Amino acid sequence: MDSGASVSRARSNLLHLTIMAKLPTDVPSLVDRFGPHPNRVPAGGWTAAGEPDRLVPTHCCFCGQQCGIQLKVRQNKVVGFEPWEEFPFNRGKLCPKGVKRYMQDEHPDRLRTPLERREGAGFVGTTWDAALDRTAREIRRIQERHGRDAFAMLTGASLTNERAYLMGKFARVALGTPHIDYNGRLCMVSAAAASKKMLGIDRAASPWSDIPKAEVVLVAGANVAECAPITTDYLWQARENGARIIVIDPRLTPIARTADLFIPVRPGGDIGVFGGMLRVMIERGWIDRAFIEAHTTGWAAVVEAVEPYTPEHAGAIAGVPPALIVRAAELWGPAKTSFLLHARGIEHHSKGVDNCMAAINLVLASGRIGREGCGYAMITGQGNGQGGREQGQKCDQLPGARDIENPVHRRHVAGVWGVDEASLPGKGLSTIPLVEAIHEGRIKGLLLLCFNPVVSLPDGNFVREALERLEFFVVIDFFMSETARYADLVLPTALMEEDEGTTTNVEGRVVHHRRAVAPPPGVREDWRIAGDLAARLGAGDKFQYRSPAEIFEELRAASKGGVADYSGITWERIDREFGVFWPCPSPDHPGTPRLYEGGRFGHPDGRARFQPVTWRPAAEEPDDEYPLALTTGRVVAHYLSGTQTLRIGALVDQHPQPTCEMHPKLADTLNVADGDFVRVETRRGHVTVRAQVVRTIRPDTIFVPYHWPHDRSINNCTVRAIDPVSHIPEFKVCAARVVKAAAPADALAALAPEAGGVR
Amino acid sequence: MNGEPAFFIDHSRCIGCRACVQACEECDTHRGHSMIHLETIERRDTIQTAPQVCMHCEDPICAKVCPADAIKMTPDGVVQSALKPRCIGCSNCVLACPFGVPKYAAEFDQMMKCDMCYDRTSAGKKPMCATVCPSQALAFVTPAEIERTRRGAAVQEWRFGGESVRTKVYVMAPAGVPAVHVDLVRRDGSPVAPRGRAPVADDVAAILGEL
Numbered sequence: 001m002d003s004g005a006s007v008s009r010a011r012s013n014l015l016h017l018t019i020m021a022k023l024p025t026d027v028p029s030l031v032d033r034f035g036p037h038p039n040r041v042p043a044g045g046w047t048a049a050g051e052p053d054r055l056v057p058t059h060c061c062f063c064g065q066q067c068g069i070q071l072k073v074r075q076n077k078v079v080g081f082e083p084w085e086e087f088p089f090n091r092g093k094l095c096p097k098g099v100k101r102y103m104q105d106e107h108p109d110r111l112r113t114p115l116e117r118r119e120g121a122g123f124v125g126t127t128w129d130a131a132l133d134r135t136a137r138e139i140r141r142i143q144e145r146h147g148r149d150a151f152a153m154l155t156g157a158s159l160t161n162e163r164a165y166l167m168g169k170f171a172r173v174a175l176g177t178p179h180i181d182y183n184g185r186l187c188m189v190s191a192a193a194a195s196k197k198m199l200g201i202d203r204a205a206s207p208w209s210d211i212p213k214a215e216v217v218l219v220a221g222a223n224v225a226e227c228a229p230i231t232t233d234y235l236w237q238a239r240e241n242g243a244r245i246i247v248i249d250p251r252l253t254p255i256a257r258t259a260d261l262f263i264p265v266r267p268g269g270d271i272g273v274f275g276g277m278l279r280v281m282i283e284r285g286w287i288d289r290a291f292i293e294a295h296t297t298g299w300a301a302v303v304e305a306v307e308p309y310t311p312e313h314a315g316a317i318a319g320v321p322p323a324l325i326v327r328a329a330e331l332w333g334p335a336k337t338s339f340l341l342h343a344r345g346i347e348h349h350s351k352g353v354d355n356c357m358a359a360i361n362l363v364l365a366s367g368r369i370g371r372e373g374c375g376y377a378m379i380t381g382q383g384n385g386q387g388g389r390e391q392g393q394k395c396d397q398l399p400g401a402r403d404i405e406n407p408v409h410r411r412h413v414a415g416v417w418g419v420d421e422a423s424l425p426g427k428g429l430s431t432i433p434l435v436e437a438i439h440e441g442r443i444k445g446l447l448l449l450c451f452n453p454v455v456s457l458p459d460g461n462f463v464r465e466a467l468e469r470l471e472f473f474v475v476i477d478f479f480m481s482e483t484a485r486y487a488d489l490v491l492p493t494a495l496m497e498e499d500e501g502t503t504t505n506v507e508g509r510v511v512h513h514r515r516a517v518a519p520p521p522g523v524r525e526d527w528r529i530a531g532d533l534a535a536r537l538g539a540g541d542k543f544q545y546r547s548p549a550e551i552f553e554e555l556r557a558a559s560k561g562g563v564a565d566y567s568g569i570t571w572e573r574i575d576r577e578f579g580v581f582w583p584c585p586s587p588d589h590p591g592t593p594r595l596y597e598g599g600r601f602g603h604p605d606g607r608a609r610f611q612p613v614t615w616r617p618a619a620e621e622p623d624d625e626y627p628l629a630l631t632t633g634r635v636v637a638h639y640l641s642g643t644q645t646l647r648i649g650a651l652v653d654q655h656p657q658p659t660c661e662m663h664p665k666l667a668d669t670l671n672v673a674d675g676d677f678v679r680v681e682t683r684r685g686h687v688t689v690r691a692q693v694v695r696t697i698r699p700d701t702i703f704v705p706y707h708w709p710h711d712r713s714i715n716n717c718t719v720r721a722i723d724p725v726s727h728i729p730e731f732k733v734c735a736a737r738v739v740k741a742a743a744p745a746d747a748l749a750a751l752a753p754e755a756g757g758v759r
Numbered sequence: 760m761n762g763e764p765a766f767f768i769d770h771s772r773c774i775g776c777r778a779c780v781q782a783c784e785e786c787d788t789h790r791g792h793s794m795i796h797l798e799t800i801e802r803r804d805t806i807q808t809a810p811q812v813c814m815h816c817e818d819p820i821c822a823k824v825c826p827a828d829a830i831k832m833t834p835d836g837v838v839q840s841a842l843k844p845r846c847i848g849c850s851n852c853v854l855a856c857p858f859g860v861p862k863y864a865a866e867f868d869q870m871m872k873c874d875m876c877y878d879r880t881s882a883g884k885k886p887m888c889a890t891v892c893p894s895q896a897l898a899f900v901t902p903a904e905i906e907r908t909r910r911g912a913a914v915q916e917w918r919f920g921g922e923s924v925r926t927k928v929y930v931m932a933p934a935g936v937p938a939v940h941v942d943l944v945r946r947d948g949s950p951v952a953p954r955g956r957a958p959v960a961d962d963v964a965a966i967l968g969e970l
Contacts, residue, residue, distance in 0.1 A: 046790035080785060083890045094891040096781040225774035229893035236772055236894060240909050252963055254774035254806055264963045321968055636776045650784065654777055664803070665964055674803065695962040696806050699969060 022468035023485055025122040027710070028747055031755045033122060034480030035109035036642070038754055040649030043077035043106035050074070056516040057084050059503065060098035061158060061496040062639040064380025065089065065230050066505035067098055068578075071497060071516045078105035078497060078516055088578050089208065089505065095229035096637055096654060103648045104495060105517065109479050111492035112522040123480075123490065128524065128532070131489050135447075136536035138472035138488075139175065142445040148176045148425075152434055152443045156450025157184035157388035158640070160501030160513060161566075162551040163526045164384065165399055165558070166543075167449070168392030170530045171428075173419055174539040178428035179443060181395040183451045183640075185431040187344070188385045189394075189726040190352030191378035197353075198360045198609050199369075199376075199595070200602020201563055202401060203386065203508045206339065206375025207581070207593040212237035213373030214339040216331050218246045220270060220359055221345015221732075225254035226636040228343070228379050228506070238339070244331045248273055249345060250631055251661070251703060252696035261327055264698055266319025267629040267733035270346045271615040274358035276314025276325040277332060278365060279306045286333030288367025295367075295599035298610035302361055305612035317615050319698070337373035338366060344381060344633070348731040350619045352723045358613040365610075370596030380506040382640065383496075387504030390564035390582075391555060395428035399555060400562020409562070416558045417542060430727040431457070432720060439466040449476035449493070449526060454483040455641035455709050458718035458729045459684050476529060481643045482709045482756075493526050494519040501548045502574065507593070509579035510569055527551060560585070563602065618733045619721030622700070626682060626735035628666070629701045632714050633732075642707040646754040657753035658708050659692035660738065663699040667691065672740050677758075679741040680704060682734055685716030688744045689758065702738060706731070710748045710756030764901050766875060766889065767913055768810065769931035772896035775799065775808030779888035779897055786876060786887045792864070794840070794873040795888055805961040810897055812888060813838060813860045813873035815927035821852035821861055821872075829870075836927045837877055841870040857919050857941070875928075905929075914939055 023030065052072035059066045068087025072080040081102050083092035114131035115123035142151050153175070155167045164182075171180035192202040199205060211217060211234040224231045235255060239245055247259040248270065256262040265273055281287055282303060292299045311322035318325065332338060340363050346355040360376065368374035380386050392399040392413075399416075402409035404427050414421040429437055435457065437443045446467075457463045467473060467486040475487040484490045498519040504510050519525060524532070527545060534543035545551050549571065560567035568584035569591070581591040601608040622629050637655040638645040645651045660678050662670075672678055674693040679686055680702065688711055689704065697703055704714040719734040743749075744758060751757030775797065783793040798809040819838045822830035829845035830852060832838050841852070841861075848868045852861045861872045876886035880899075884890070889899035898905070905913055913929040916938035923938075932939060 041791070083887075085885075085890065090893075092885075092890045093893045093895070094778055094782070095776050095893050096778045099778055099781040099785060099891060225776065225894070229774065229776050229778070232772070232774055232894040237908070252806060252961055252966075254808075257806055257961060258771055262966065264966055319967075321966075324966075636774075650781055654781070663964060665969070693803055694806075695804055695964065697963055698967065699964050 024117045024119055028751060030122055030480070030485050031751055036479070036647045036754045037109055038649035038652045039103050039107045039647060042079050042103065044074070044079055052079060055082055056514050057087070058497065058514045058516060059511050060094065060101055061383045061513070062097040062101055062645070063228060064382055064385045064506045065228055066383065066503055066511050067094055067230055069094060069098055069101075071102055073516050076517045078102045086578070089507070089509065090230045093230050093233060096651060097639055097645060100648045100650045103650070104644050105497060107479075107647055109647055110520060111478060111480060111490060112520055113492060115490040117488050131491060132532050132536055135474050135489060136533060139445060139537065142471060146444055149179060150443055151175055151177050151445040151447070152179035152429075152438070153177070154431065154434065154446065154448045154451045154453065155180065155182040155393045157182055157187055157382035157385045159384060159388060159450050159526070160496075160499070160503055160548070161384065161387040161391050161510070161555060162501040162548045164388045164393045165391035165555045166527055166530050166551055168399065169417060169542070170534060172424050173417055173542050174534040174537045176423070176425060178425035179395065179434055180393055180428055181431045181434055182388060182393045183431070183456060184382060184385055184389045184394065185727060186456060186729060186731070187381045188378065188389055190347035190349070190723055190728045191342070191356050192389060193353045193726040194356030194360055195378070198357060198364070198611055200608070201595055202389070203564070203582070203595065204377035204506060205369055205595045206377055207507045207509075208234050210373055210375040210594065211235065211339050212241055214238055214243055214337045214375065215335040215373075216244045216246065216338045218248070218328070218332060218338070218340045219255065220248040220340070220342040221347070222341055222343035222379050223249065223251070223253045223345070223633060224379070227381065227634050229636060231379065246328050246331055250698050250701045261324065261331060263318070263320055263324045263328060266698065267631045267701055268349055268351070268618045269318035269320075270355045271351070271358045271613055272309070272314045272317030273320070273325055273328065274362055275306045275309035275613065275615065276311055276318070276322070277329040278302070278362055279309045279314070280311070280326055280329035281333040281365060282306070284329075284333060286329070287365050291367030291599060292365065295601065295606070296364055296608045296610055298612070301612040302365070302610045305614055332362065332366070335368070338368045339373075339375040339377075341377055341379055343379040345732060347378070348728060349733065350721045350723050350730045351616055352728045353725045354613045357611040361610055361613065364608050370594065370599060377506070384503035386506065386508060387502070387510070390504070390559075395430050400559035401564040402562045412561065413558055416554065419542070432722050432727060432729060435463055435466050438470060441469060444471040446470055446473050447476075448473070448483065452481040452483045452641035452643050454486070455713055455715060456706070458715050458731060459720035460713050460716040461685050462720060476526060477643070478523070479643050479647060481641070491529055492523045493529065494523055498523070499525045499548065502552065502571070504582070505579070508581050510566065510574060510582060511579045512571055512574040619730055620683075620719050620734045622735045626737045628736045628738065630680065630682065630714075630717060630734050630736035631701055631703050631732050632706045632718060633703065634707065635705045638705070638707040640707070642709070642754070646707065652754045657689065657758055658687075658705050658712055658714065659690050661692050661694055661697050661703040662738065663697050664693050664695060665699040666702070667693045670738055670740060672738070677741045677743050678738050680714070680717060680736055680738055682717040682719070682736045684719065687711055687714055687716055688741050688749070702736060708756055711744065712756050712758060762901055762903065764885070764899050766812070766886065766928040767898045767900070767905055767931060768812070768928060769896050769898070769909070770809050771931070772894040773808050773810055774894050774896070775806065776893060778891045778893055779810050782887045782891040783873075786879070788878055792871065794871055807961070810888070811858060811860060812897065812928065813875065814858050815875060817925045817927065820855050820857065824851045824855040826851060833877065837875050839874045839877070840872050843869055846870055857917070857924060910934065912936060917941060
């Protein structure tokens with residue numbers, strides 16, 4: 001196809017979208033009014049003289065590590081930051097997102113009044129009473145006409161534990177709907193399912209302080225330098241102590257550059273590496289048979305499952321020379337101590353749970369878990385990715401990581417909530433099926449917060465179509481996200497630093513986000529909005545909180561006796577001890593930094609469960625028509641769908657727009673030079689971005705980061721396929737093709753890059 | 760070496776995240792202007808990056824070539840930005856510095872550069888960049904701490920052709936390396952490394968045996 005044809009097709013698609021799209025006015029008008037506009041100057045300006053009134057020790061909200069940071073406050077405005085060197089996890093270290101996070105406070109794009117959709121005009125301001133009354137009226141109307149299940153909620157893993165807990169309770173008690181799920185569905189659920197199934201507890205097994213004590217560290221599918229930057233120093237501490245580092249990734253990332261062994265795996269080929277390594281370990285006797293005998297079940301089935309994974313077979317699956325897999329086994333197998341880390345690279349697959357289980361098989365076979373220097377962890381991506389999935393906003397869970405279909409669990413939580421157990425709904429739909437149910441018209445109303453599915457879900461065109469079909473759509477957010485533009489009502493809420501609460505970091509350490517400043521006038525915190533709505537829905541007596549501290553007290557009781565037991569944790573203890581690790585079942589319990597000590601696992605019999613794993617293809621493998629593997633991910637300057645970081649000027653300047661990374665060998669065959677515009681196409685959609693030609697990626701693979709909207713949103717292209725167990729979407733591989741393109745000249749391309757334009 | 764903290768750069772640890780540059784802007788006196796920068800070597804060939812703070816030469820050539828005598832050193836060896844009343848904006852220092860550190864800021868008609876966060880270090884704090892650096896490619900610790908926690912050697916001797924330079928800031932080099940040679944051209948004019956040589960180490964196709 002020539003580039004002229006491709007441009008004219010882009011235009012006709014845009015025209016089609018413009019006609020179809022259920023937006024109250026055109027995108028440039030919405031951007032003009034609500035942003036994203038990059039904020040480049042702190043509140044009061046750079047030249048504002050004088051010391052801050054106070055330094056508030058709190059945490060960065062822009063990834064699962066939850067680094068300690070101090071915010072400078074003057075006259076109820078956040079005016080800067082200062083490193084917090086006492087906090088033991090990061091000792092003052094921060095990435096650029098942490099350094100600049102304070103710039104979203106006092107941001108000109110902040111929503112300060114409830115907004116009502118007005119056709120042709122966009123949005124007009126309304127009062128809180130009018131907005132809440134209308135929301136309650138619409139919820140009642142939809143539920144009376146179509147049943148309680150016709151109204152759903154989508155929430156987020158960047159919420160505090162208190163808010164996550166409250167949203168789960170709100171859905172089940174105030175709305176009476178089973179359908180609540182959260183954007184942690186795009187993040188941690190594969191790792192969670194694998195850990196729960198094999199080890200018995202869904203949490204990183206080990207604290208980060210075990211990493212520097214390991215002889216060998218294996219990092220699979222984790223671009224640590226960009227997505228968990230602080231962890232880089234832990235890897236280097238291990239390295240300085242003599243550890244060997246193995247990195248498995250389709251791209252040569254900054255930590256891969258200095259690894260002892262880098263395996264450039266084909267997207268989706270991870271089980272080849274893990275299965276091949278385990279077979280070599282069995283063959284050479286690098287197996288802890290005493291540990292397996294005493295503390296596990298299911299080993300024989302695993303031995304049988306990996307038997308076909310000869311180095312040649314494993315190498316063919318992984319798409320790498322077999323010698324690399326043998327070398328990995330030689331480094332990992334005989335070590336006395338080790339740490340295995342993985343992240344979305346192996347988890348974002350339609351076989352994401354199997355990928356994680358194959359990794360855990362390696363850990364269990366070596367017997368190196370639950371003691372000093374012997375660890376295993378998934379690297380949490382979202383701010384409260386860990387805590388967010390424990391408090392009951394996941395469609396199949398109740399607080400304390402309890403099972404919504406377990407009668408004993410239901411009775412406990414119903415007791416804490418003061419409701420009849422029979423009134424609690426059962427298991428609801430997970431995110432992707434929930435959006436499909438909206439598309440099919442089975443779900444007609446949606447309350448959404450802390451989630452920007454228009455940018456963050458796969459198959460973006462399908463997601464937009466679904467939102468257009470809602471009868472009533474209300475969004476709670478602090479900025480007008482791309483998703484909020486589709487809403488009938490937008491309710492303005494508070495930032496992390498304007499509310500108070502806890503999150504649970506990558507290690508399972510519960511930390512305290514302090515309120516640095518009051519929310520701006522006109523804005524209400526999520527928990528107040530939930531209470532105000534509950535009162536209008538006749539459930540006000542169940543939501544009578546005067547502060548987030550009271551919600552935490554109830555959360556403690558609700559989690560008591562559960563797997564994720566917070567009952568011994570208080571805010572005062574968190575402050576005194578720099579965080580407390582769950583499970584912590586009583587006030588005198590020290591917390592549990594390291595799980596599974598003494599080989600005692602989370603299952604009732606105390607044994608870990610080996611799981612046999614056999615590789616299967618991705619939902620959509622590259623083929624003749626779409627010959628490349630498209631993989632997606634993050635860059636260091638941006639967080640998730642960009643609602644926050646694309647409004648911070650310094651971060652926009654650092655990484656203004658997405659590019660398509662490709663190897664020079666591929667670029668040559670496409671006649672593409674660095675900086676040329678290319679159109680990335682899949683069976684679902686396309687983006688037009690500039691090419692970045694680099695030797696640090698497999699020649700059969702392209703990479704595009706996902707933080708941007710519109711025709712720069714690579715999730716227009718990704719595949720709406722999910723893992724059968726975890727329901728995580730397959731963001732990390734689908735079939736694509738690339739063609740050289742002319743510079744796009746449409747109205748969306750002319751927007752600023754942070755708004756989805758291109759330069 | 761004594762018990763006072765010093766500045767160490769370990770280029771191999773750098774992940775190119777720019778936390779150092781972003782944090783430098785945020786220092787109380789910098790008001791949104793970074794005094795340091797991050798170099799991308801050659802992104803096509805490698806993901807290596809290099810943070811560049813002022814190396815604080817013991818005999819700073821930037822000061823020696825300044826016709827206005829605007830660049831001063833503190834008694835403890837920190838080379839400061841050009842003094843505003845004296846700086847004539849000639850950029851001699853920009854051209855002369857072997858590390859490419861000083862930058863001429865047209866907005867202020869003044870040369871500005873890293874002063875090792877003199878306001879912070881003189882108050883017992885670490886420089887901003889070394890505090891936040893997530894990989895600790897930039898570290899402000901005692902030499903004893905570096906010896907205890909890092910492999911390799913801390914080096915402060917540089918050779919630029921026949922020129923020797925000694926800096927207050929250390930770089931981490933392989934053990935046994937007494938000085939860092941940064942020659943691009945031999946004394947006879949021939950290049951040390953042939954131009955255009957493909958750096959195979961960071962080429963994924965080479966690792967896959969596809970070159």
